[in-house]
Amino acid sequence: MKKCYLLPFVAAAAACSGQQQEKPNVIIVLADDLGCGDISALGSTVLDTPNLDRMCSEGLNLTDAHSAAPTSTPSRYSIMTGQYPWRNKDAEILAGDANLLIREDQPTLAGMMRDAGYTTAVIGKWHLGLGAGQIDWNKEITPNPNSIGFDYSYIIAATVDRVPTVYVENGLVPGLDPSDPLYVDYNENFPGEPTALTNPELMRMKWSQGHSCSVVNGIPRIGYQKGGKSAYWNDEEMAYVFLDKVKGFISDNKDRPFFLYYGLHEPHVPRTPHSDFAGKSGLGPRGDVVLEADWCVGQLLDYLDEMGLSENTIVIFSSDNGPVLDDGYVDEAAEKWAEHDFKPALPYRGGKYSLFDGGTHIPFFVRWTGHIEPESVSDALISQMDLYASLAALTGQEVPEGLDSQNHLDVFLGKSSQGREDLVLGSTGKLTYRLGDWHLIPPFEGPAVDMTDTETGNSDSWALYNQGKDIHEDRDLASEYPEKVMEMRERLNAAVEGYYSY
Numbered sequence: 001m002k003k004c005y006l007l008p009f010v011a012a013a014a015a016c017s018g019q020q021q022e023k024p025n026v027i028i029v030l031a032d033d034l035g036c037g038d039i040s041a042l043g044s045t046v047l048d049t050p051n052l053d054r055m056c057s058e059g060l061n062l063t064d065a066h067s068a069a070p071t072s073t074p075s076r077y078s079i080m081t082g083q084y085p086w087r088n089k090d091a092e093i094l095a096g097d098a099n100l101l102i103r104e105d106q107p108t109l110a111g112m113m114r115d116a117g118y119t120t121a122v123i124g125k126w127h128l129g130l131g132a133g134q135i136d137w138n139k140e141i142t143p144n145p146n147s148i149g150f151d152y153s154y155i156i157a158a159t160v161d162r163v164p165t166v167y168v169e170n171g172l173v174p175g176l177d178p179s180d181p182l183y184v185d186y187n188e189n190f191p192g193e194p195t196a197l198t199n200p201e202l203m204r205m206k207w208s209q210g211h212s213c214s215v216v217n218g219i220p221r222i223g224y225q226k227g228g229k230s231a232y233w234n235d236e237e238m239a240y241v242f243l244d245k246v247k248g249f250i251s252d253n254k255d256r257p258f259f260l261y262y263g264l265h266e267p268h269v270p271r272t273p274h275s276d277f278a279g280k281s282g283l284g285p286r287g288d289v290v291l292e293a294d295w296c297v298g299q300l301l302d303y304l305d306e307m308g309l310s311e312n313t314i315v316i317f318s319s320d321n322g323p324v325l326d327d328g329y330v331d332e333a334a335e336k337w338a339e340h341d342f343k344p345a346l347p348y349r350g351g352k353y354s355l356f357d358g359g360t361h362i363p364f365f366v367r368w369t370g371h372i373e374p375e376s377v378s379d380a381l382i383s384q385m386d387l388y389a390s391l392a393a394l395t396g397q398e399v400p401e402g403l404d405s406q407n408h409l410d411v412f413l414g415k416s417s418q419g420r421e422d423l424v425l426g427s428t429g430k431l432t433y434r435l436g437d438w439h440l441i442p443p444f445e446g447p448a449v450d451m452t453d454t455e456t457g458n459s460d461s462w463a464l465y466n467q468g469k470d471i472h473e474d475r476d477l478a479s480e481y482p483e484k485v486m487e488m489r490e491r492l493n494a495a496v497e498g499y500y501s502y
Contacts, residue, residue: 023117023257024368025313026391028079029300030261031293032072032125032159032268033352035323035344036363038290043347046283046340047290051298052365055317059367060376060414066425066434067321068385070352070359072127072159072268074427075320075384077101080108080128080148082388082405085427086499092428095186096162096223100129100143107400109388110149113259116395119151123245124263126155130168137164137173137182137228144171150261154245156233161269161328163225165216165232167241175231182228189213189224196220205270206330209451219270235272238265239292247303254307262300266293269327283340286325286333301367310369316412318384319362324352324452334453349473353450355432355441355457356473357465360425372414380411380419381434387412424495431500432457433492437468440488442502462489 036042041053041061068078073094074085081102085091090101102108110120122145131141145153154169164184166173176182189195194202196212204218214225217235233241246262271285273292281287297317304310323344325333337343343351350356364382366372388405390412392398399405410416423434433440446458457463462485464478478485493502 023395025258025260025309026113026118026394027260027262027300027313027315028387029264029297029315029317030076030079030125031264031317031319032266033321033323033327034267034290034293034319034363035346035351035358036348036361037342037344037346038267038323039363042363044342044344046337046342047281047287049290049294051294051301052317052363054301055297055315055365055367056375058369058374059315059365059372060378060412062364062366062382062411063377063379064419065318065362065364065382066360066384066423067319067362068360068383069425069427070321070350070354071427072320073101075360076128078383078385078404079387080110081106082109082385082399082403084385084404084424086424086429086431086496087404089428094127094129094158096158096164097135097184097186098129098158099132099135100147102128102148104143104147106148107403108149109391110145110259110261112149112388112392112397113395114149114151116397118257118259118395119253120149120259121152121154121249122150122261122263123154123249124156124242124261125159125265125268126153126168126263127158130157130171135184137166137184138176138178140171141168142171144168146170152249154242155263156238156265159268160235160238160265160272161211161219161221163214163216163221163223164228165221165225166228167231167233173228173231176228177230180227180229182231183226185224186222190226193224193226195224208326208328208330210328219272235270236274238272239274239296243296243299246300250303250307250309254309264293264296266290266296267323269329269331271329271331271333283336284332286331287336311371314366314368316387317363317365317367321360322348322351322354322358322362324454326452327352347471349455350457351452351454353452353456354454355426355430355444356455357439357467359457366412366414368413376414378411378414378417378419380408380417381421381423381436382408382411382419383423386420422491422495424492429500431492431496431502433488433495435488435491437466438484438488439465439467439473440485440492441465442489442492464488
């Protein structure tokens with residue numbers, strides 16, 4: 001790791017020009033399905049991402065950082081709760097009408113930051129559920145993010161390819177017309193309502209698999225929806241809507257410590273770039289929305305500079321899991337990347353949904369102007385889940401017993417290269433295990449390649465890779481190192497005792 005420095009906590013705040021508060025603001029920016037190979041600073045040869053490159057060059061690049069799982073809901077659950085997602089059997093990809101996955105009495109990152117004196121907000125993609133029981137979208141939905149530690153929330157309930165296609169602000173759907181109530185169902189369609197199968201002429205975007213239900217804004221979605229048309233989001237405007245809310249929250253709270261969780265919706269499907277970015281990448285809609293996400297990060301950094309907050313704001317950028325190309329829509333993503341003989345998970349194998357390293361190996365940058373030395377690099381093994389305990393240490397809060405999060409504040413701030421010794425990766429049932437450079441994948445049933453054309457890592461035998469020598473996991477060493485397989489298997493079983501056995 002390159003030499004970095006960090007001013008002592010109180011002295012750091014005092015040194016910030018024009019800043020009176022002693023607690024640094026904290027912003028977590030979480031992209032959706034972005035891979036390391038999507039970022040030019042990390043080796044992309046097909047995209048130029050100057051603002052993410054700026055995050056990397058102006059701060060710390062953690063090169064062995066991981067989401068807790070290779071899919072959205074479980075990895076976001078672990079960030080918010082500091083727990084492995086496999087401890088909650090329901091922590092899998094949620095439907096758009098799923099109930100809140102986190103108990104109201106459960107410790108959360110947002111609640112901890114609020115207890116530390118921070119004003120807290122979540123803006124953007126949520127995908128952790130809402131309400132309890134059947135949701136009435138026409139009334140206040142409780143519980144919601146405000147119930148578990150956020151002072152303000154402006155979110156989409158799940159993903160942009162799932163209904164309902166509306167925003168939810170502090171538990172209420174803004175813009176609803178009472179004479180046209182909104183209804184959502186994930187089991188059956190509403191009588192007479194068109195779908196992608198019955199009315200294909202309504203579609204301006206074709207689906208490849210899984211997205212054949214209600215058509216909203218010309219885009220076929222997962223799930224069925226009726227009414228609520230006055231509240232529908234505009235897909236192409238979403239990035240701008242979220243960014244305006246982000247700037248508004250920062251402006252309103254510039255004179256007091258704040259914690260912001262900013263969930264980008266890019267480059268998740270459906271990829272609908274704003275006209276400012278459409279056609280700009282030469283790689284189709286997926287490339288265009290990566291450029292859009294990159295621009296959003298640049299706008300955030302510029303706004304912090306403009307407001308004089310950069311020296312008192314820690315900005316953390318990452319992605320919820322590895323990347324995917326064809327994830328249910330015909331948008332030429334796979335073909336465009338194939339033309340360049342490149343995959344967005346590179347240099348790692350697999351991608352979203354995969355047991356291979358590319359499922360959870362994600363970009364991770366930390367910028368704190370004046371406190372983390374620019375162009376710092378660390379190869380410490382780290383998990384997004386560790387943000388809970390690490391930010392608790394930063395703010396002087398106690399970590400509740402029973403969490404899996406570890407305090408690696410010194411790693412996140414460039415003072416240490418000593419990260420985790422080991423890490424369990426995955427969610428309900430399909431788990432892999434990292435021990436130092438070694439990665440152990442148990443045998444699992446299933447196809448070797450899934451519907452998204454991603455290598456799954458499923459096989460009928462144990463697989464072992466040394467990522468220090470084989471970053472792409474091309475050489476299975478299980479037969480050469482049976483004692484290492486046995487050691488890691490025993491350690492994995494000890495870690496998941498009471499939940500799973502391998």
